[in-house]
Amino acid sequence: MFYLGSQKLRDPQQQDEDRTRQQEVTITDWQAHFAQLAKQTREKRLQAFYRAGVVDAQTPLKDVPLLALDVETTGLNPRKNSIVSLGMLPMTLNRIRCSEAKHWIVNPLSGLNNESVAIHGITHSAIKKAPDLEVVLDDLLETFRGHVLVVHHRGIERPFLDVAIKTRLGEGLQFPVIDTMELEARLHRQKALSWWKRLLGQKPASIRLADSRARYGLPWYRPHHALNDALATAELLQAQIAYRFSPDTPISELWV
Amino acid sequence: MEVEQLEVLDFLRRFPPFGDLPEEDLSHLASQVEVGYFKAGTQILELNQEIDALHVIRSGAVEVFRRNGDLYNRLSEGGFFGEFALLRNRRVRFPVTALEDTLVYFIPAEVFIQLFENNELFADAVEVEDRTRLRQAVSRREDANQLMTSRVIRLIGRDPVTLEQTASVRDAAIKMSEEKVSSLLITEPEKHDIVGIITDKDLRNRVVAEGLGYDTPVGSIMTPDPITIDAKQFVFEAMLEMLRHNRHHLPVVRYQKTLGVIALADIIRYESQNSLFVVSSIFRQQTVEELSNLAKEVKSSFVRMVNEDANSHMIGSAMAVIGRSFKQRLLELGEEKLGPPPVPYCFLALGSMARDEQSIVTDQDNAMILDNRFDPKQHDDYFLQLAQFVSDGLAACGYSYCTGGIMATNRKWRQPLSVWEKYFTDWIETPAPEALLNSSIFFDLDGVWGKEEWADKLNDLILRKTKRNPRFLACMARNALNRTPPLGFFKDFVMEKDGKHNNSINMKRRGTAPVADLIRVHALAVGSRSHNSFDRLQDIIAAQILPKGRGQDLRDALELIAMVRIRHQALALEEGQEPDNNVAPENLSDFERKNLKDAFQILSNAQKFLKFRYPL
Structure with missing residues (x-):
């Protein structure tokens, strides 16, 4: 999870639109969309990924294979910046499985800048030894296959992976995600604060990962390590579902 | 992966x-x-x-x-x-x-x-098994404690230096200088049996100060039949022996053979154990005011012992010895001021001091046994003044007045031996829980000054009368159940049996006191002569009146509860606060919290057993 300044956070929707307009057509039936992508795609590995498919939109949450994901990047712009590390953990509504966790540090094509080093702590020397994303790509697609991804703020994970894969395979990658930040926004940003509340100086509730977690009694975790953040996001989703949804809620209500 | x-x-x-x-x-x-x-x-x-x-x-x-x-x-x-x-x-x-x-x-x-x-x-x-976890915690602590694990024999650096009792004090002084020792063991001529000991202090006090000649035979100024210590005893016990008898040298024996002498200085060098200094300075103070200045040193020696990982038995004993020394010195000063007593008397320690389980937060529980010739009209004026002097002095030294009035200043607790015998006979033979409620403290009784043998006499009487007296034991047992441990505790509050929450646990009222109470009942039942709860437990375990293993569990529970209380008080002292008995669960380490829960469970079970063992 890249750190987002409060200025930028105030309107995540706006940012999404800037960067990922081409992808952000709301898809409700990912199964059908995957079938279509399988036909359109020529790259063999991506084709296989789409062929493996994804669950039906009516599948209850409790039966959906989920994969919590977080990437650390060198900056906020997927066209200029690159991925430095990825962390992911498979999960269900009941259990998050650390034993199947993956954590990769990869060599960013764009090079590191000192500002981002300060945030995620991955240094030049660590990167020097790291492979290109290409090397872990098969493993990544294998891990993603059949899963619905769980991220906090899809405006990072999806566009960065899309660009990174397009650079290497000539075609981008699309996949369904549950965005825990968007789930929080649904609750806290449904309507703008009334002028009255703004007059009283009330600020909208923060939907950043740590603040969202605190609302559900989840402990503070050290941020900006891809695996920690993926775990933090996975726990947040379990809490959100325990409080606001039912295990029988169809996945279509959550995924985007 | x-x-x-x-x-x-x-x-x-x-x-x-x-x-x-x-x-x-x-x-x-x-x-x-x-x-x-x-x-x-x-x-x-x-x-x-x-x-x-x-x-x-x-x-x-x-x-x-x-x-x-x-x-x-x-x-x-x-x-x-x-x-x-x-x-x-x-x-x-x-x-x-x-x-x-x-x-x-x-x-x-x-x-x-x-x-x-x-x-x-x-x-x-x-x-x-929760109890097992507690056992581990306690025994690991004891392992860490050097004083408890080191034997006296480790302190002996050389063979004993001896001199025949017919030799002159001048010979003794020469030998001590040559051998660089501060004491000599004195033997019978041509034999190796030790008959006495002299120290360099004796040469000063008993020879030079008295103006005796250099040719005086050492046999006439030695301390005959010195108090000895077995080589296998713990350093801690040697230290207590020294404190108790105010001696600075102890011959060390093993199988009737004298192996050497350990001096106070040896122990100090070995374990810079400050309670010794406190005791010796108590006896040097000349006024109540000077004595009261020592209160802060008592506190710092308490903290030091806790930091040095001493166990509760050791700390409790050291604090009791210090408390006794204050009483003794105050009585000395009182007699200097008021003149010699008109009839003999014995000054008593009661409760935790008598049990060697004193903490830093304690009030004075004391009483006086007077000679049977005591005539109130003639003599009571003197004893009231003496009791008042000691009581005020103790208060000045940090031992607050007993709120229950169990002090020798109270006429009821300043009585001739015959009256005391009647008190105990009444308590034991016609017991009523209400009457016994306030008197259980008298069943932990120890003489500190004067005719200490009278205290032993009362203890004999107690043993004789209580041992086969189920009604008395049942009343004591019932009183021992008045104070119960909390059901549990949790982060920042204590769970009570009635569902109420409290912010803290009084570790004395809810912990050490009920354990001591229930141990006392069993101890009286088996006719134990010991006063210390750990010693009593040994006797109880040996008498096999508890289900197997329960005595050991109780010992571990007591040690843990006592140490949590002691550590809490030491922490308060280190932070410059007034120590008390109230421990907030949030201030406990997770380790302590977990083990304390187990300890309270053991106490609770032991109380259930007590009820069943001594039915009314």
Whole structure:
């Protein structure tokens, strides 16, 4: 999870639109969309990924294979910046499985800048030894296959992976995600604060990962390590579902 | 692939028993964890449900229930549950509900079993028998305590230096200078039997100051039949012997053979144990005001002992010796001021001081036995003044007045031996719980000054009359059940049996006092002569009146409860606060909290047994 300044956070929707307009057509039936992508795609590995498919939109949450994901990047712009590390953990509504966790540090094509080093702590020397994303790509697609991804703020994970894969395979990658930040926004940003509340100086509730977690009694975790953040996001989703949804809620209500 | 789970790892490292695992095992453990979230109010484990993991609370809190629905325990961050079922048939026996929003780290059954089987420390720590866990905690503490584990023999640096009793004091002085020793053992001519001891202080006080000639034979100025100590006794015991008798040299014997002498200085060098200095300075002070200045040194010696990992028996004994010394010195000063007593008397210590279980927060419980020739009209004026002098002096030195009026200043507790005998006879032969309520303190009784043998006489009478007196024992037992431990505690409050919450536990009223009370009942029942609760327990265990193992459990529980109280007080002193007995659970370490819960459970069970053993 890249750190987002409060200025930028105030309107995540706006940012999404800037960067990922081409992808952000709301898809409700990912199964059908995957079938279509399988036909359109020529790259063999991506084709296989789409062929493996994804669950039906009516599948209850409790039966959906989920994969919590977080990437650390060198900056906020997927066209200029690159991925430095990825962390992911498979999960269900009941259990998050650390034993199947993956954590990769990869060599960013764009090079590191000192500002981002300060945030995620991955240094030049660590990167020097790291492979290109290409090397872990098969493993990544294998891990993603059949899963619905769980991220906090899809405006990072999806566009960065899309660009990174397009650079290497000539075609981008699309996949369904549950965005825990968007789930929080649904609750806290449904309507703008009334002028009255703004007059009283009330600020909208923060939907950043740590603040969202605190609302559900989840402990503070050290941020900006891809695996920690993926775990933090996975726990947040379990809490959100325990409080606001039912295990029988169809996945279509959550995924985007 | 094993991926490093930093958050999980850091968390587990903070809590026993996980934190004690080797780094490799801990890393592996963290990588195998599964995580799950439970909203407040949801059931985490149901009765008879199959269980597949040890549940460790990452955040939040849970309640554990008995089969019949009674609350059994509350656990918070770092607490774990499910080990019982995992080690048995994998069926849940204690259902668990989330009290707050709770995040659980699951340690899969196979990982848990593997650790349990390969790591002895880990197995000990999660062993389902709560009592065992406590035993481990206590014995590990004792291992860490040098004073308790070091034997006197380690302090002997050389063979004894001896001199025949016919030799002159001049010869003695020469020999001491040559051998660079501060004492000589004195033997009979041509024999090796030790008949006495002289120290360089004796040469000063008994020879030079008295103006005796250099040719005076040492036999005439020696201390005959010196108090000795066995080579296998602990350094700590040697120290107490010195304190008790105000001696600075003890011959060390083994199988009737004298191996050497240990001097106070040896012990000080070995363990810079300050309570010794405090005691010796008590006897040097000339006024009450000077004595009261020592109060801060008593406090710092208390803190030092706690920091040096002394156990509760040792600290309790040292504090009792210090308290006794204050009384003795005050009585000396009182007699100097008021003149010699008109009839003989004995000054008594009662309660924790008599049991050698004194803490730094204590009030003065004392009494006086007077000679049977005592005539109130003629003599009481003197004894009242003396009692008042001592009582005020003790108050000035930090021993607050007894709120229950159990002090020699109270006419009722300043009586001739015959009256005391009648008191005890009445208490024991026509017992009533109400009357005994305030008198149980008299059953821990020790002479500190004057005719100390009268205290022994009363103790004999108590033993004789109580041993086969079920009605008396039943009344004492009933009173011993008045004060109970809390049901449990939890993060920042204490759970009471009536469901109420309190912010803190009075560790004396709810802990050490009820343990001492119930031990006293058993001790009287088996005719134990000991006063100290640990010593009494030895006698009780030897008499086999408790179910197997329960006596040892109780000893561990007492040690733990007493140490939590003592550490709490030492901490307050170090922070410049007034120490008290009220411990807030949030100030306890997780380790202490966990073990304290076990200790209270043991106390609670022991109280149930007491009720059943001595029915009314």
